[in-house]
Amino acid sequence: MYEARFRVEDHGPYAAVTRDSDARIELWCNDHCDLLHVAESDDNALDRVASSVGVRDELSLGDDRVVITDDCLQRHEETVEWYLERHDCLLLPPLAYENGAKHCRVLALDPANLTGVYRDLSADHEVAVAEKHELATPAREAPVLSLDGILPSLTARQRDVLRTAHRNGYYEIPRETTTAELAERFDLDRRTVEEHLRRAENKILGALVDHGVV
Template sequence: MYEAVFHVGGEGPYERATAAGATRIELWCNDHCDLLYVAGDEEDLVLDHIREAVGIRRHISDGDDRLIVTSACLKQHGEEYIERYLAAHDCLSLPPLRYENGSKVVRVLALDAGDLTALYRDVASDHPVTVESKRELATPRADTPLLSTDALLPTLSPRQREVYRTAHERGYFELPRETTTAEIAAAVGVERRTAEHHLRRAEKKLADALVDSL
């Protein structure tokens, strides 16, 4: 059994919405509609793309995060979807489907390495594709589910990830601290209060996820 993560370029509405690199969309397909999680700094622009492409039935927001139920399934509004490639090569996608930096990010499971290779070649004949990772999986057991660290960790917005990573790299979490929030803000090009907001949001999400797994 094999698992791979592909970044697939395209011209779909969600690829266009995330092309600036400041927003991330995660999609769970329900056939008649989609459930979307949107995080980032350009949510209004992304909402316009979603509303134009499939419509918005309901949505709720919490700071930088937004949960959306669409009016229709994205697959009903075009042919730029990955499922037809997966079906042709006996491969499966492990949700959610992710959109970031103008590409869809697909986590794929295949029982045979040849199927995975054929899938890559088929998709690459129509779209630009890069491989983020590939690994062989041992026979799954009940106590070792098919989960990556991405599936276990909370979803941070691109800006939250940038600020948190910068803080970690510069020693913000060391004892004693080796940097300040003002220096972190300058490094990522935002105001100090903005950096502190993103850092607090990231810390809370990570702490909540850790407590839930204890």
């Protein structure tokens, strides 16, 4: 089996919610409606979702929301599944939307099928391949899922700040950089960088505790 991760420019309503914001949407399609996890969202983001497909119910905790929509997005726009079906590929849910684009994990038995999907998508959209590799062995908890099924979704900014902090020795003892120095790298206020780090750390630690890893 072979897996690829595609970043596809998208002009649909879910991508629009994440454009120019830290919001991230994860989508599980149920044909008649969508199940969404909307992270780092606000009321305006939910209003934009509601205006497109309606909102049947929601749960919220801080900036995170779980939403059940009235309708399925597939009924309103062309979706990536249409391209996958042509080339006998599978979508590994959830489908994610971030920074105005959709991010999808695609599984194929033949790597040539992944090439075909990329070719067809590229004819209609701006596409980037984030990763492509062969799956040699199944994961212990699920056949083709890895830590993505355990670790929480971080916003692009949270990932960037956390990754940069780690690479520059922020978590070393003694620390090799400070939040003030990190703030200069991102042209952000020090308190904003510290908030990104705390949110990322809290999400990761919470997920590990919930799954009994620590």
